[in-house]
Amino acid sequence: MVREVHRLREDNDVLQRDNSLVIFILSDKIKLHIAKRTFELHSTTHDINDSSILLFSLILALMALALVFCFIHLPLHYGKEGNDGGYIRQGKCRQRPPPGSMGWPYIRKMFQLHSDNPNNFFEEKQRR
Known part of the structure; x- marks a missing residue:
């Protein structure tokens, strides 16, 4: 065993x-x-x-x-x-931009055109 x-x-x-x-x-x-x-x-x-x-x-x-x-x-x-023609660096006066609003205010004006009373928009444009 x-x-x-x-x-x-x-x-x-x-x-x-x-x-x-x-x-x-x-x-x-x-x-x-x-x-x-x-x-x-x-x-x-x-x-x-x-x-x-x-x-x-x-x-x-x-x-x-x-x-x-x-x-x-x-x-x-x-x-x-x-764009300035060198006038700013030479100290001379810069030409004035054309009349009217430019840029983002134009978008605001477009909302006036499409509002309930668009006559204000056309009257303002005619005044210029």
């Missing part, structure tokens, strides 16, 4: 060692497979990130170039003969 117990213990130890070896081998294969898949996914994601960063950098560089153009070239070109 003692021999059988020792034999069972030895068989059990062998089974345990075999199972752990199988688990170890399987776990290595699983780890390798997971590592390969992770690398494939990471490299694919990495390529997408590189291209998007490159595109973003290109757009940012073009915007910076446009700003440099606006702040350097346009004042040099239009500074001498701009």
